[in-house]
Amino acid sequence: MISAADHSLPADAEDPRFHAFFAYWQSKAPFGRLPGRQHIDPLDIPRLLPHIALYDVVRQDGDFRFRFRLVGTGAAQALGADNTGRYIDEIMEADAYGPLHAAYSQLVRDHTPQYWQRNLPFANRDFLAVQRLALPLAADGSTVDMIMTYYVAIPRDDMLKRPA
DSSP: OOOGGGOOOOTTOOSHHHHHHHHHHHHTSOTTSOOOGGGOOGGGOTTTGGGEEEEEEEEETTEEEEEEEEEOHHHHHHHTSOOTTSBHHHHSOHHHHHHHHHHHHHHHHHOOOEEEEEEOOOGGGTTEEEEEEEEEEOTTSSSOOEEEEEEEEEEHHHHHHSOO
16 A cells, blocks of 8 residues: 655655645655545645645546545636536646546556646636646545645746746
8 A cells, every 4th residue: 555654745846835735745644544635624734725726536437537626715816716516627628638637547546646837728827837736635545535736826937937
């Protein structure tokens, strides 16, 4: 079984807020297991909370769908909407959703935290990019049933200046 302690913060996740988010996630994991939603207390992380989004992992016909469970106000502002209750594939074009679906599906299968930096694929947010750290949650400690993410919005021009 892969536990939270088996993972390190992805090297590209340099923002100090990602460090705090990751340390909190690891601190909530029962020994040898992944933390579940039941271990996360919003009162523990008031400064991080606005930039967190939770996604339900919905297993369907051997594949996964991802539904917004909760979108913090900062994450909603960066993404351009509060899509709580909606499936990601309902709000994104198929070509933009494909890489995201693949990334989240990999996280569900291998429990590995993911860092991602990308331009937002929404016309009303084309001036922004996001950095995102996604972490697995598992109510039973091993089967990922939620993904907890932290978003940092950056002006698109700043992302273009970063080395690849």
